[in-house]
Amino acid sequence: xxxxxxxxxxxxxxxxxxxxxxxxxxxxxxxxxxxxxxxxxxxxxxxxxxxxxxxxxxxxxxxxxxxxxxxxxxxxxxxxxxxxxxxxxxxxxxxxxxxxxxxxxxxxxxxxxxxxxxxxxxxxxxxxxxxxxxxxxxxxxxxxxxxxxxxxxxxxxxxxxxxxxxxxxxxxxxxxxxxxxxxxxxxxxxxxxxxxxxxxxxxxxxxxxxxxxxxxxxxxxxxxxxxxxxxxxxxxxxxxxxxxxxxxxxxxxxxxxxxxxxxxxxxxxxxxxxxxxxxxxxxxxxxxxxxxxxxxxxxxxxxxxxxxxxxxxxxxxxxxxxxxxxxxxxxxxxxxxxxxxxxxxxxxxxxxxxxxxxxxxxxxxxxxxxxxxxxxxxxxxxxxxxxxxxxxxxxxxxxxxxxxxxxxxxxxxxxxxxxxxxxxxxxxxxxxxxxxxxxxxxxxxxxxxxxxxxxxxxxxxxxxxxxxxxxxxxxxxxxxxxxxxxxxxxxxxxxxxxxxxxxxxxxxxxxxxxxxxxxxxxxxxxxxxxxxxxxxxxxxxxxxxxxxxxxxxxxxxxxxxxxxxxxxxxxxxxxxxxxxxxxxxxxxxxxxxxxxxxxxxxxxxxxxxx
Amino acid sequence: xxxxxxxxxxxxxxxxxxxxxxxxxxxxxxxxxxxxxxxxxxxxxxxxxxxxxxxxxxxxxxxxxxxxxxxxxxxxxxxxxxxxxxxxxxxxxxxxxxxxxxxxxxxxxxxxxxxxxxxxxxxxxxxxxxxxxxxxxxxxxxxxxxxxxxxxxxxxxxxxxxxxxxxxxxxxxxxxxxxxxxxxxxxxxxxxxxxxxxxxxxxxxxxxxx
Numbered sequence: 138x139x140x141x142x143x144x145x146x147x148x149x150x151x152x153x154x155x156x157x158x159x160x161x162x163x164x165x166x167x168x169x170x171x172x173x174x175x176x177x178x179x180x181x182x183x184x185x186x187x188x189x190x191x192x193x194x195x196x197x198x199x200x201x202x203x204x205x206x207x208x209x210x211x212x213x214x215x216x217x218x219x220x221x222x223x224x225x226x227x228x229x230x231x232x233x234x235x236x237x238x239x240x241x242x243x244x245x246x247x248x249x250x251x252x253x254x255x256x257x258x259x260x261x262x263x264x265x266x267x268x269x270x271x272x273x274x275x276x277x278x279x280x281x282x283x284x285x286x287x288x289x290x291x292x293x294x295x296x297x298x299x300x301x302x303x304x305x306x307x308x309x310x311x312x313x314x315x316x317x318x319x320x321x322x323x324x325x326x327x328x329x330x331x332x333x334x335x336x337x338x339x340x341x342x343x344x345x346x347x348x349x350x351x352x353x354x355x356x357x358x359x360x361x362x363x364x365x366x367x368x369x370x371x372x373x374x375x376x377x378x379x380x381x382x383x384x385x386x387x388x389x390x391x392x393x394x395x396x397x398x399x400x401x402x403x404x405x406x407x408x409x410x411x412x413x414x415x416x417x418x419x420x421x422x423x424x425x426x427x428x429x430x431x432x433x434x435x436x437x438x439x440x441x442x443x444x445x446x447x448x449x450x451x452x453x454x455x456x457x458x459x460x461x462x463x464x465x466x467x468x469x470x471x472x473x474x475x476x477x478x479x480x481x482x483x484x485x486x487x488x489x490x491x492x493x494x495x496x497x498x499x500x501x502x503x504x505x506x507x508x509x510x511x512x513x514x515x516x517x518x519x520x521x522x523x524x525x526x527x528x529x530x531x532x533x534x535x536x537x538x539x540x541x542x543x544x545x546x547x548x549x550x551x552x553x554x555x556x557x558x559x560x561x562x563x564x565x566x567x568x569x570x571x572x573x574x575x576x577x578x579x580x581x582x583x584x585x586x587x588x589x590x591x592x593x594x595x596x597x598x599x600x601x602x603x604x605x606x607x608x609x610x611x612x613x614x615x616x617x618x619x620x621x622x623x624x625x626x627x628x629x630x631x632x633x634x635x636x637x638x639x640x641x642x643x644x645x646x647x648x649x650x651x652x653x654x655x656x657x658x659x660x661x662x663x664x665x666x667x668x669x670x671x672x673x674x675x676x677x678x679x680x681x682x683x684x685x686x687x688x689x690x691x692x693x694x695x696x697x698x699x700x701x702x703x704x705x706x707x708x709x710x711x712x713x714x715x716x717x718x719x720x721x722x723x724x725x726x727x728x729x730x731x732x733x734x735x736x737x738x739x740x741x742x743x744x745x746x747x
Numbered sequence: 748x749x750x751x752x753x754x755x756x757x758x759x760x761x762x763x764x765x766x767x768x769x770x771x772x773x774x775x776x777x778x779x780x781x782x783x784x785x786x787x788x789x790x791x792x793x794x795x796x797x798x799x800x801x802x803x804x805x806x807x808x809x810x811x812x813x814x815x816x817x818x819x820x821x822x823x824x825x826x827x828x829x830x831x832x833x834x835x836x837x838x839x840x841x842x843x844x845x846x847x848x849x850x851x852x853x854x855x856x857x858x859x860x861x862x863x864x865x866x867x868x869x870x871x872x873x874x875x876x877x878x879x880x881x882x883x884x885x886x887x888x889x890x891x892x893x894x895x896x897x898x899x900x901x902x903x904x905x906x907x908x909x910x911x912x913x914x915x916x917x918x919x920x921x922x923x924x925x926x927x928x929x930x931x932x933x934x935x936x937x938x939x940x941x942x943x944x945x946x947x948x949x950x951x952x953x954x955x956x957x
Contacts, residue, residue, distance in 0.1 A: 542850075
C-alpha cells in the first residue's frame with residue numbers, strides 16, 4: 138500500500154512541490170496559506186525563504202526559474218494584489234524552469250480584510266492558467282502537474298486554493314520525491330526577458346510589448362488543449378436537466394449535498410482555467426439550465442455565459458450573480474438551499490437545525506494578557522483624547538486596538554497604508570495631530586516607502602512601529618528585522634530605528650511599550666516635533682518569551698483595593714486587559730489569568746491597584 | 748458509516764490536540780478522516796472550532812453541514828451554544844460546565860447568559876445531551892489544562908465507535924512524556940464522569956450547581 142500521511146492541505150501542497158523537485162520556495166506569511174512554506178522548510182535541500190513581501194517573493198522565484206530550476210511563490214490573495222505589477226510582465230515573458238504561484242483565497246474573509254477572488258487577477262487579467270483544487274489531495278496533484286505544465290508551456294501556473302482546502306486535514310498519499318538532475322543555467326534572451334518599449338527590427342519594427350502580448354495570446358490554444366485533456370475536469374451523470382457546474386471547493390459541497398439528499402445530479406466538475414471548452418459545450422447542450430458553484434465571485438459563471446453565447450447555445454446560467462448569495466463562502470448548506478429552490482420537493486430532506494432561544498455574546502479579538510502593546514495602546518489612547526488626534530492603523534495583532542473597548546485606530550485598509558493615509562490627513566489642513574501605528578513585519582512589507590515619502594516631504598506626523606521582532610499574528614514567522622530565518626539560522630536583523638534615523642526622520646525614539654510613562658513622554662515629544670517623528674516600541678512578543686523568563690517587565694503580583702476603586706472604568710475602556718473584570722461598579726483582578734506584568738498599576742489613577 | 752464530531756472551545760483549551768487524538772484513533776481503525784479547524788490570528792482567547800468527519804467511504808465537505816453533527820463537544824458553554832445549530836436532531840451534546848466570559852462580559856459591556864437561561868434554552872431545544880464538570884475534574888487530576896483529555900475520555904463513553912483501550916493507546920503515543928501519566932489519569936477521570944452522568948437521565952447535569 139502506498140504511504141499515506143495525515144496532512145493539512147497546505148502541507149500537501151508543500152509536499153507536492155517537494156515531490157516535483159522544487160529548488161526555491163518563497164513567500165510572505167498570511168492566513169490561510171502560511172504552512173506551505175513552513176512545511177517545505179523541513180526539507181533541507183530546498184531553499185525556503187520568508188521574504189519582505191509577496192512581490193519580492195515572486196521576483197526571487199522567477200529569477201530562479203530563469204536559471205532553469207523549479208521555483209514556487211506562496212501568498213494569500215492580498216499578496217497577489219501586491220505582485221500584480223510584476224505579474225503583468227511575467228505573463229508576457231514566460232518562464233524557463235517550472236514556476237508555480239500559489240494564490241490562496243479566503244472567502245468570507247475568515248482571516249482577511251476582504252474576500253476577493255484572486256482568479257480575476259491571475260486569469261482574467263494576467264491570462265495565466267489557474268488550477269482550483271477541491272481537496273488537499275487534488276491540491277497536491279495540481280501543484281505537481283503545474284510544475285510539469287509550466288515547463289511545457291513556458292508559462293507561470295497558478296494554484297488557487299481556498300481557506301477550507303488549505304486548512305482541511307486528511308490522509309494524503311505520498312509519492313516519490315523527484316531529484317531533477319539539472320545544472321542551473323542562465324541563457325540570455327533579451328527579446329523575452331527585457332520588457333521594454335523597444336521596437337523589434339526582426340519583427341518589422343513592432344514594439345516589444347505588442348509582440349510579447351501576441352506570444353501570450355498564442356499560448357492560449359495549447360492551454361485549452363491541456364485543460365481539455367486534464368484529469369482535473371470531469372463529468373458525472375445524474376437525473377434531471379439542470380447541470381451543476383462545480384469549481385474547486387464547490388465540488389465538495391455539491392457532493393456532500395448529493396449524499397444528504399440521496400440523489401445524483403448531472404455534474405460538470407471543473408478545476409482549471411481556461412475552461413475545457415468542448416467538455417463544457419458537450420455538457421451544456423444536454424442541459425436546460427446550469428448552476429455554477431464557485432468561491433467567491435462569478436468568474437466561471439461569466440466565462441460560461443461568454444462561451445455559450447459564442448457557440449449559440451441557449452442555456453440559462455445561474456450562480457453568484459444573484460441566484461446564489463453574492464457574498465460569503467460556499468457551504469453544503471448554501472448548496473442544499475439552492476437545490477431546494479430548484480427542486481422544492483427536496484426542501485424536506487434538508488437537515489433540521491435548531492436555534493437556541495438565547496442571546497450569545499460575541500468573542501472579539503483582543504491583545505493577549507501580558508501583551509506589551511496594551512501599554513503602548515493605552516498611552517496612545519490617552520494622548521489622542523488629550524490632543525483630539527487621529528490614529529490610522531495597519532495589519533497585525535495591534536489592530537485589535539480598533540475594536541471595543543479601546544476603539545483607537547480609525548482606519549485599517551491593507552499592508553502599509555497607515556503611514557500614507559496619516560500623511561494625507563495631515564495634508565487635508567486638519568489641525569488634529571495624526572498618528573500612524575504599524576507593526577514591524579508590516580513596516581518592512583510595504584510601510585517603509587510611505588515613511589520615506591513622508592520624511593522627504595517633512596510631513597508633521599507621528600509614526601509608531603510596534604517592533605516585536607516577528608510576524609506574531611500569523612504564527613511567528615521571521616521578517617527582515619528578525620535575527621533568525623525560517624530554519625532558525627542566524628540572519629542579519631535590520632534595525633528600524635537606525636533605518637528611520639538614516640532616512641532623516643525629525644526624531645527617532647525607542648521605547649519599552651510596557652513602560653507607560655516612558656511611552657507617554659515619547660508621544661509628547663513626538664507631537665511637539667515638526668516633521669516625521671518615529672517611535673519604535675521594541676519588545677519581543679510576550680507569547681514567545683513567556684517561558685524563557687526574558688520578559689520586558691519584572692513580574693509582580695498585583696491586587697486591587699476595592700475601597701479605593703471608584704468605578705471610573707479607565708482600566709476597562711482605556712486599557713482593556715482581559716484579566717481585569719468589572720462588576721457591580723468595581724474592578725477586580727482575575728489572579729488566574731493575570732500574568733503579573735504590572736502595567737495596570739500605572740493605569741489606575743486612584744492608586745487602587747498595587 | 749458517517750460520523751461527525753464538532754469540538755467548540757476557546758483558544759488555549761487544547762481543542763486541536765483533542766481533535767488530533769480522535770483523528771489518529773479513527774485512522775488506526777481504518778476509517779477515512781477529514782478535519783478542519785478555524786485557525787486565524789495567533790492571539791489568545793478567540794473561539795476555536797474543530798470539525799472532525801469520519802467515514803468508511805469518501806468524504807467531501809471539510810465543514811460538517813449544519814444539522815449533521817452527531818456529537819457536539821463543548822469545552823466552554825458559550826462556544827457550544829454558538830454552534831448549537833450544527834447539532835443533528837438525533838445528535839448528542841457533551842458540555843463542559845465551564846464559563847470563559849468574553850472580555851466585554853468581564854467589563855460589563857456585554858452579558859454572559861445566566862445558568863437558568865442556558866438550562867432553559869437547552870431544554871427547549873429538545874436535543875439530548877450531558878453536562879459534566881470536566882475542568883473541575885481536570886484541576887483535581889493535575890490542572891485545568893487537562894480539560895481536553897477529560898472531555899475526550901467522557902466522549903469515548905458516548906458511542907460504540909470508540910474503543911477506550913485503543914484511544915488510550917493513541918493518547919499514550921501522542922502525549923509528550925512529561926504529561927503522559929497525567930493525560931492517562933485525566934482520560935480515565937473523564938470516562939468515570941460520563942458514566943456517572945449517563946446513569947441519570949439525559950440533559951441532566953451539574954450546570955450551575957455548586
